[in-house]
Amino acid sequence: MNTSLPHAPFSHPGWQLWPGLLLGGALVLLVALGFGSLLLTAGELDPASVLNNRYLRGVVQFTVWQALLSVILSLTLALPVARALARHRQFPGRSLLLRLMELSLVLPTIVAVSGIISMYGRQGWLTGLLDQLVPGHSWNLYGLSGILLAHVFFNAPLAARILLQAMESVPQPRLRMASQLGLRGWWLWKAVEWPAVKPVLPGLTALVFTLCFTSFAIIMTLGGGPGTTTLEVAIYQALRFEFDFNQAALLAIIQLLICGSLWWLVFRQGLDTSLLPRRRFSFPVPLPGWPGQLIANSLLIAVFAVFLILPLLAICFRGLPALLPTDGAQALYQQLLPATGRSLLIALPAGVGAVLVALLTLAASNRARNNALAAIPTLTGYLPLIVPPLVLGTGLFILIRPGLGNAAQGWTLVALINGLMAVPFVLQVLRGPMSAMDKNTLKQADQLGILGWYRWKWLYWPHMRRPVALGLAYGIALSLGDFGVIALFGSPGQPTLPVLLYQQLGSYRVAEAAGTGLWLLLLLVSIFASLSGVTRRSHQSLTQSSTTAMPDPEHA
Amino acid sequence: MFSRAVTLLLALLPALAPADDQPVLNVYTHPSFAAEWGPGPAVKAAFEEQCQCTLNFTVLDSGGDILQRLRLEGTSTSADVVLGLDTGTMEAARQTRLLAPHNRSLENLALPIEWEDDIFVPYDWGYFAFVYDTEQLPEPPESLDALINAPDDLKIIIQDPRTSTPGLGLLLWMHSVYGEQAPEKWEQLRGKILTTTQSWSDGYFSLFMNGEAPMILSYSTSPAYHMAVDKTDRYQAVEFEEGHYLQVEVAAMVKTTNKEALAGEFLDFMLTPAFQRHIPLKNVMYPAIDLGDELPEVFDRLITPDNTLYMKPADVANQRRDLVDDWLNAMTR
Numbered sequence: 071m072n073t074s075l076p077h078a079p080f081s082h083p084g085w086q087l088w089p090g091l092l093l094g095g096a097l098v099l100l101v102a103l104g105f106g107s108l109l110l111t112a113g114e115l116d117p118a119s120v121l122n123n124r125y126l127r128g129v130v131q132f133t134v135w136q137a138l139l140s141v142i143l144s145l146t147l148a149l150p151v152a153r154a155l156a157r158h159r160q161f162p163g164r165s166l167l168l169r170l171m172e173l174s175l176v177l178p179t180i181v182a183v184s185g186i187i188s189m190y191g192r193q194g195w196l197t198g199l200l201d202q203l204v205p206g207h208s209w210n211l212y213g214l215s216g217i218l219l220a221h222v223f224f225n226a227p228l229a230a231r232i233l234l235q236a237m238e239s240v241p242q243p244r245l246r247m248a249s250q251l252g253l254r255g256w257w258l259w260k261a262v263e264w265p266a267v268k269p270v271l272p273g274l275t276a277l278v279f280t281l282c283f284t285s286f287a288i289i290m291t292l293g294g295g296p297g298t299t300t301l302e303v304a305i306y307q308a309l310r311f312e313f314d315f316n317q318a319a320l321l322a323i324i325q326l327l328i329c330g331s332l333w334w335l336v337f338r339q340g341l342d343t344s345l346l347p348r349r350r351f352s353f354p355v356p357l358p359g360w361p362g363q364l365i366a367n368s369l370l371i372a373v374f375a376v377f378l379i380l381p382l383l384a385i386c387f388r389g390l391p392a393l394l395p396t397d398g399a400q401a402l403y404q405q406l407l408p409a410t411g412r413s414l415l416i417a418l419p420a421g422v423g424a425v426l427v428a429l430l431t432l433a434a435s436n437r438a439r440n441n442a443l444a445a446i447p448t449l450t451g452y453l454p455l456i457v458p459p460l461v462l463g464t465g466l467f468i469l470i471r472p473g474l475g476n477a478a479q480g481w482t483l484v485a486l487i488n489g490l491m492a493v494p495f496v497l498q499v500l501r502g503p504m505s506a507m508d509k510n511t512l513k514q515a516d517q518l519g520i521l522g523w524y525r526w527k528w529l530y531w532p533h534m535r536r537p538v539a540l541g542l543a544y545g546i547a548l549s550l551g552d553f554g555v556i557a558l559f560g561s562p563g564q565p566t567l568p569v570l571l572y573q574q575l576g577s578y579r580v581a582e583a584a585g586t587g588l589w590l591l592l593l594l595v596s597i598f599a600s601l602s603g604v605t606r607r608s609h610q611s612l613t614q615s616s617t618t619a620m621p622d623p624e625h626a
Numbered sequence: 627m628f629s630r631a632v633t634l635l636l637a638l639l640p641a642l643a644p645a646d647d648q649p650v651l652n653v654y655t656h657p658s659f660a661a662e663w664g665p666g667p668a669v670k671a672a673f674e675e676q677c678q679c680t681l682n683f684t685v686l687d688s689g690g691d692i693l694q695r696l697r698l699e700g701t702s703t704s705a706d707v708v709l710g711l712d713t714g715t716m717e718a719a720r721q722t723r724l725l726a727p728h729n730r731s732l733e734n735l736a737l738p739i740e741w742e743d744d745i746f747v748p749y750d751w752g753y754f755a756f757v758y759d760t761e762q763l764p765e766p767p768e769s770l771d772a773l774i775n776a777p778d779d780l781k782i783i784i785q786d787p788r789t790s791t792p793g794l795g796l797l798l799w800m801h802s803v804y805g806e807q808a809p810e811k812w813e814q815l816r817g818k819i820l821t822t823t824q825s826w827s828d829g830y831f832s833l834f835m836n837g838e839a840p841m842i843l844s845y846s847t848s849p850a851y852h853m854a855v856d857k858t859d860r861y862q863a864v865e866f867e868e869g870h871y872l873q874v875e876v877a878a879m880v881k882t883t884n885k886e887a888l889a890g891e892f893l894d895f896m897l898t899p900a901f902q903r904h905i906p907l908k909n910v911m912y913p914a915i916d917l918g919d920e921l922p923e924v925f926d927r928l929i930t931p932d933n934t935l936y937m938k939p940a941d942v943a944n945q946r947r948d949l950v951d952d953w954l955n956a957m958t959r
Contacts, residue, residue, distance in 0.1 A: 125954055184832040192781070192820070193837040212821045290786060290824040291832060295816070297958045303824075307788040310690050312947070313697060313718070405662060468698055569657065569685075575827035576658035578851045578910065580835045 090434025093427050094450040097490060101453050104465035105322070111468055112315040120320045126304065130324060133283060133300040136214065140221035140282040141275055147222060148229035151374045153263065154367035155230070156237035167371070168234075169598050170378050171227035172540070175495075176547035176594055178568055179287045180575070181587035185381030186220055186292075187211070188388065196380070216292030221285065225278045227378060232498075236270045237263060272336040277498070280329050280455050301325050305458050322461045329456035385584075385591055392585025402582050405570060406589055413550050413567040416481060420489035421545030425538060427489070428496040451497040454490055463487065488549035495548060496541040500534070539601040547594050567593075650680045651888050654692045656710040658909065660685045665904035672900045679888055686710075689791065689875075693719050700724065701882050706889045709749065709877035709896075713936075714794050716746055716876060717943035726881040728893055735897070736916040738872060738934040746876035749896050750911035753870035753931055754795040755846035755863040756782065763840035769867035770803055778817035781839040783829045786822045787950055791873070792843050793822070797949055798942060799871035802935040808949075812956040846870060846929050851910045853924040869933025875911065 109115075120126050155164070174182070189196050190211045200207055211219070248262045286302045293299075301321055308318040392402055431450050454462075466487070515525055551568060565573055567590055574583035660666040660683045670681045686692050689710045696703055696719065703724065711719050719725060727744045735741050737751055756773070758766045767773040767780070785793030800808045820839045823829035834842040844863070852861045877896060879889045895901055899920060902913040906922050913921065937945075 125951070125958075128958070180828060180832065183828075184836065187832050187836050187838060191833070191836060191838045287824055287828065290789070291821065291828050293821065295819060295822045295957050296786065296788075296954050303789070310694060311788060313694070464698070565657075565661075565685075572687075572827065573657045573661040573664075575831050576656075577661055577664060577908075578830075578848070578855070579663070580831055583831055 087434050090430035090432070094431040094434060097427065097450045097493065098453060100466070100490065101457055101462060103469055104462040105457055106465065107469040108315060108322075108461055108465035109319050111465075112319040115316060115320055115323075117320060119317065120324065126321075129299045129301060129304050130328075132298060133302075134328065136217055136221075136289070136298070136300070137279050137282040137285075139214075140218055140225065141279045143218055143222050144225040144229050144278050145271075145275065147226045147374070148233055149267070150370055151226070151230040152233035152237055152267075154370050155234050156263075157363075157367060158371070161371075163375070165602075167375055167378075168231065169595065169602065170375075170382070171231045172543070172598050173382075173591075173594060174224050174227045174378065176544065176551055177224075178551040178571070178587070178590060180571070181385055181590060182223070182381060183220060183288060183291050184388070184584075184587065185383075185385040186216075186223060188384035189380050190216075190219060195384070212292060212294040214293075214298065216294070217285075217289055217298060220288045220292055221282050223377070223381065224288075225281060226374075229274055229278055230374075232270060232274055233267050236267045239266060273498075276329075276332050276336045277455075279332060280452075283329055284325070284456070284458065302458055302460075306460060309460055309464060318461060318464075322458050325458060326456055333452050333456070382591065385588055389584040389586075389588025389591075392581045393588060399585075402585055405565075406567075406586065409565055409567045409570045410589075410593065412564060416485045416488060416566060417546045417549035420485045420492060420549035421542050421547075423485070423489040424492040424496045424545035425500075425541050427493055428500050428541060429538075432497070432500055451494050451501075455494045459491065485549070488552050489545070491552070492545040492548045495544045499541040499544060500537050543598045543601040547597055550594065550597070551590060648678060648680050649885055649888060650682050651677075651706050651885060651892060652682050652684060652704050653707045653709050653892070654684050654686060654695060654705045655708075656688050656692065657685050659683075659710055663908065665901075665908040668904045668908070669901055673892065673895055676895070677888065677891060681892075689715050693722075696724055696880075697722055703880060703882060705880045706883040706885050707877060707879055707892055710875065711746070711878070712791060712873055712875045713939050714791055714798075714873075714942060714946075716743075717939040719878070720745060720939075721943075724881055725878040726883075726886075728879060729890075730893065732897070734915050737874060737914065739874075739936055741874075743876075746878050747893050747896060748874045748876050748914045749901070750905045750909055750914055751872060751874040752911040753846040753872055753929075753934075754792055754799060755844065755848075755866075755870055755929065756841045757834075757844040757848045757861055757863050758841045759834075759837070760860055760862055762837065766841065766864040768864060770800070771868070773818070773866075774811050774814045776818060780818055781820040781841070782818050783820055783833050783839045783842040784822050785826055785829055785843055786824055787953060789824045790826055792826050792845070794946070795871050795873060796843050797953055798937055799935060801945075801949055802871060802937060803868045809952045809956040812953060813959065816957060845873075845910070846931070847906075847910050847912065847925075850906065850922070850924045850928055853927065854907055854922055863929050865929035865931060869935045870929075870931040872934050872936045 155167075158164075188194055190209075191197065192211070194211070197209060197211075200209060209215075244262060248258055253261055283300070284302050285300065286306065289298055289300050290303060301324065305318050305321045305325075308314045308321060393399060427450070470483070515529055567586065571583055571586045571590070574580075574586060655666070658664050666683055670683070673679075673681050684705070686695055689712050692708050692710050693715050696705065696708060699705075701724070708719070708725070725745050728747050729744075730747065732741060732747065735748060737748060741748060756766070763780075767776050773780075773782070784796055787793040787797040800811060804811050821829075821833065823833070826844065829842055830844065833839060841864075846863045849859075849862050852858050877893065879886070879893060883889050897915055899915070899917060902915050902917055903920050905911055905913040906917070906925055912925070
């Protein structure tokens with residue numbers, strides 16, 4: 071028996087199952103309670119009031135239409151970019167480009183939109199260039215074009231990042247085979263690349279669709295007018311201005327049905343919905359290209375990089391004067407630094423919490439034999455994305471408000487909900503690597519009694535360092551830039567960074583607001599850079615150790 | 627720098643709970659009032675000097691959110707006073723029956739209209755107006771009619787009446803001037819609207835200050851900030867012949883407060899120079915009382931509409947939904 075072995079902490083199998091199930095279950099329950107309490111307050115629902123309303127039918131149609139177009143455009147751009155990046159693994163600025171691609175998702179929309187307008191608006195730099203090159207062109211940012219442009223800006227980098235990781239995971243023997251057979255173009259795509267991206271594509275499509283479907287401020291600012299209203303805008307209107315809980319609940323149900331059925335389709339296919347596939351460190355195998363491919367790929371990557379960088383550059387230019395050390399900047403820093411502290415006070419626990427919850431629910435889903443139990447982590451991963459945050463927040467507020475004693479509890483609640491909203495993204499990042507541990511290794515570990523804490527530390531941690539750091543960065547960054555939750559629950563006099571930004575905007579402090587926007591951008595960059603710094607080292611050491619263990623023959 | 631941030635962070639923690647047993651007056655308000663550079667901090671200091679109490683602001687996103695919070699909390703609300711509702715949200719707030727009569731004479735009010743309301747006490751006011759960039763548009767249209775009939779290459783930025791206070795203001799403005807014909811006029815105006823933003827901030831920051839359009843729906847007092855603080859005359863409001871729609875911001879006592887005397891003292895204090903002197907440049911609105919010489923000089927250079935347009939809050943509440951629907955139809959036809 072095992073009595074001779076020291077007993078590993080947390081080695082009982084229950085430790086893998088129950089904490090995750092309980093946490094995941096609690097999250098699902100929290101969402102259900104929040105939504106449920108709003109439904110209760112709403113009373114009896116009258117679906118006809120929405121279905122017979124021409125305006126609301128139009129809203130639903132437009133919401134689906136623009137989300138579909140956004141998905142198609144984002145993926146059409148993301149696929150070739152990911153292909154090009156997978157093909158060229160060493161060029162100066164590549165890792166910087168990857169950091170930028172992670173950034174677009176977490177940038178507060180008002181800051182990003184201001185950057186986009188400085189580029190593509192009527193007075194934008196690029197529009198000015200276009201005026202000179204093509205006089206009399208009919209480019210107009212405001213309308214569907216602006217919505218799609220912004221959605222591609224936010225989602226194409228995310229999609230390309232995830233597709234790139236899928237392509238990088240192509241097993242090396244397969245690449246070498248393709249190289250020897252001289253596969254190129256269509257055949258290479260069919261034999262090597264398509265099988266790699268196929269498993270992640272449905273989940274990715276559903277994710278981007280959901281993000282565009284629930285988009286709000288972008289649609290209103292760039293949409294031009296009420297012809298471009300989305301469901302989320304109608305929900306906001308019903309809740310904040312009409313106090314019509316009934317209609318808000320109905321619209322939220324429609325949103326749940328549409329996005330939920332999409333996710334259901336994805337799962338029903340039994341496809342692997344993990345967005346970050348198992349990570350293998352395959353080495354670049356030179357694949358034959360068609361003539362001019364290097365030039366075409368370089369051009370594509372350059373254009374994509376410029377597309378990402380230009381709006382960020384505009385944010386820098388606009389915000390820099392307020393941050394430069396002059397007399398006026400002193401006062402701004404006196405507000406920025408404490409606000410940063412308060413934001414981190416919320417974002418760090420939220421990020422760490424989101425990662426812990428994601429890890430535990432994943433462990434539970436890997437361990438659970440029962441289908442119903444295994445569904446819980448899946449639900450945790452997607453439910454927070456498709457329940458409108460305003461509906462969830464209002465419902466939760468109705469539910470727990472009597473117990474909301476003081477400000478400290480309010481801050482805890484804000485951190486909790488921020489963490490909850492970040493869980494889906496963190497789960498996407500961790501799911502693939504977590505299940506990538508091969509069966510033989512695990513069996514061996516079982517026989518050696520490497521269980522519980524030691525199993526995590528020795529087996530999982532070396533592989534999970536990088537995904538955990540990326541997940542943590544997403545968790546922290548998403549909470550850091552959040553404005554919605556904290557606005558809903560009200561803040562004490564002292565603002566967090568996004569609240570400070572909105573205060574400045576609300577009182578004509580345009581230059582300071584631009585400075586705060588840049589500060590937020592820099593903070594987000596440094597979070598991603600420092601956390602990916604931790605991971606790059608581990609990546610290299612792994613690559614090197616495996617190189618020495620099994621030298622790879624140089625391909626001719 | 628990081629250690630400094632940590633120190634600041636630690637210094638902040640004890641501030642979450644008031645230490646002594648002075649009574650605490652809890653006021654729900656919106657961010658621009660409570661901001662460090664807004665009237666909030668100065669008002670707090672001045673009031674605490676006289677009341678032997680602690681004035682505590684709970685900051686909500688907007689006037690609409692103050693009302694929403696009040697409705698959700700009902701009689702268990704911890705608010706003693708709400709400050710930051712306006713003529714657009716007043717009636718809905720009255721119908722909650724959660725607010726108490728003020729029982730004050732309000733005789734020193736200086737508003738462009740007679741104020742008769744037993745619950746709400748005004749603390750500032752202003753006109754909605756189009757603010758324009760004099761460098762881009764030296765000769766702006768001087769009436770609503772001229773704007774509506776201007777060529778479509780004149781672009782303006784407005785806010786959505788479904789989500790924004792000035793946006794609703796323009797809807798009521800058009801209705802007050804054109805009545806039944808307002809939807810037709812909206813259709814004519816449509817080609818000139820560059821975009822309709824969710825909030826005033828989105829439009830002002832992302833679009834107007836980026837030079838995207840030379841005119842934006844804002845307040846007649848906006849230029850005062852640019853002139854006094856930014857030291858520039860570049861942004862001015864244009865006076866329309868038909869007159870301008872009025873916005874009045876109000877406060878009220880909450881019925882369930884157990885600090886009626888203190889809440890009443892605050893409402894009285896609100897209409898003294900000690901409170902009102904912070905309104906013009908920190909809230910960028912007109913003070914609700916005559917400040918005399920204390921009114922900043924730039925306020926003499928603002929437009930002074932001859933005709934004040936104003937609908938009774940009860941009428942606004944009754945008609946708002948229909949007006950918004952008419953607007954939607956006109957804009958999406």
